[in-house]
Amino acid sequence: MSHWTRKELAGWGRYPVVDACCRRPERRSEVFDSLDQRDGQPVLAHGLGRSYGDAALLSDGKVVLTRRLDRMLDFDAETGRLRCEAGVTIGELIDIFLPRGWFPPVVPGTQYVTVGGAIGCNIHGKNHVHAGCFGDHVRRIELLCGNGEVVTCSRDENERLFWATIGGMGLTGFILSAEFELYPVESPAIEMESVRFENLDEFFDVSAAYADSPMTVSWIDCVASGDALGRGIFMSGQHADASAATGVEPSFLDRIAGVVQSAVDGRMLQSDLLLNKASIRMFNEAYFRKHPPGHQQTIVDYEPFFFPLDAVDNWNFIYGPRGFLQYQVVVPDRETIREMLLEITSCGMASFLAVIKEFGDHDHGGLSFPKPGVTLALDFPNYGDELLRLLDRLDRLVVDTGGRVYLGKDARVSRDNFRRMYPEWEQWKAVRDQWDPQQVFQSDLGRRLGLVGQ
């Protein structure tokens, strides 16, 4: 039987950090107990805390850590349909099912996320253009609602609740289990092609040329300016066939992983020495230059392709004690991306890792992030007020063009801007309030954005 204890809790950005009352149940009965409202305390599910900001945080309330709710419940080896508890991780799915020839339908940039978190943030991956989001592959959800009722929802049963829960940021209830499809693969290897692009326009040319590729993503140098604004490295991949499962090459990030790991483990953790404007500039230059101009083809293992950052444990600590903010947006056009890059390079605040990618046509509405357009994700060391002012300026560009910020990575967007970015929020809230009139499920993000409460 698990007990409530107080502990320091943060998202992956380590900003903000809160003191939370937590419990780590192993059984459903303990999850049901956790909703007990005699203490009047709201509740929130917390998976592996890989959302970056305050999505999985609840300062005054009860946080239910889901990691031990990790049972596989049913698997159909003919169709790849799996039912499991929500604390199962993407990494566990791969460990168990890849040897049998199955892979999760959508994976993010780390394997350390739970199925509950993947649904809560309706995660997208490198295959968004062709496969949509994780929610596109979910068939059924078993949800514990605020009134204590366990409700099954799907595309034809409690449909509105189903879609509000996909990307619902944990605010429609506690996902007990989910049923979704894995897809067949022949090998753990990925056939990868990479192309160096010299500026933003070239990125769009290369991206268009690879429109049929099943998976794409690009690293972009956010420090380069002038003619080199938006230069970077485009990567595309597809699961290799059975004969191609050898010849796996380590990625550049793999090769520097040892160095970064020692820094993370060592005393630089306590300071801002490791990541500053100069070292970020050096890293970006080296990462760009290590790829020769033009095109390369190779076979890589699935891990460095999908999860390059997982090679370093707790890499989020390289940002020092003040943490960092990830800022991910989707905007409809390249000119807004150009304006954003100009704004970032002109103020000299460097982003360590930046990723750019075109999304497909899928838009789930509600609080789900992806919509047609281009997504840009930036990691900024917490430069304090100077950074917050920059992000406010970027928000204005995003809002004016009809774009939006990814809530799974957010810790600071204003309520007004959020409402303009997610115009369907009121319809979403009406569904949520119908199933949780007592406002049992809450989060710091939900409070900040006005998604909970009357």
Ligand SMILES: Cc1cc2nc3c(=O)[nH]c(=O)nc-3n(C[C@H](O)[C@H](O)[C@H](O)COP(=O)(O)OP(=O)(O)OC[C@H]3O[C@@H](n4cnc5c(N)ncnc54)[C@H](O)[C@@H]3O)c2cc1C
């Ligand atoms: C290195 C890295 C790379 C990433 N790459 C991507 C990417 O490519 N694409 C992408 O979309 N995201 C990406 N993310 C973000 C991450 O995939 C999501 O934030 C995901 O939700 C994290 O899962 P988690 O289990 O850690 O959930 P948490 O962060 O713990 O929770 C996230 C949300 O889900 C809710 N939730 C969790 N479990 C349940 C449950 N059982 N019932 C109801 N609600 C629940 C929480 O309340 C919270 O609102 C990345 C994160 C990292 C650290």
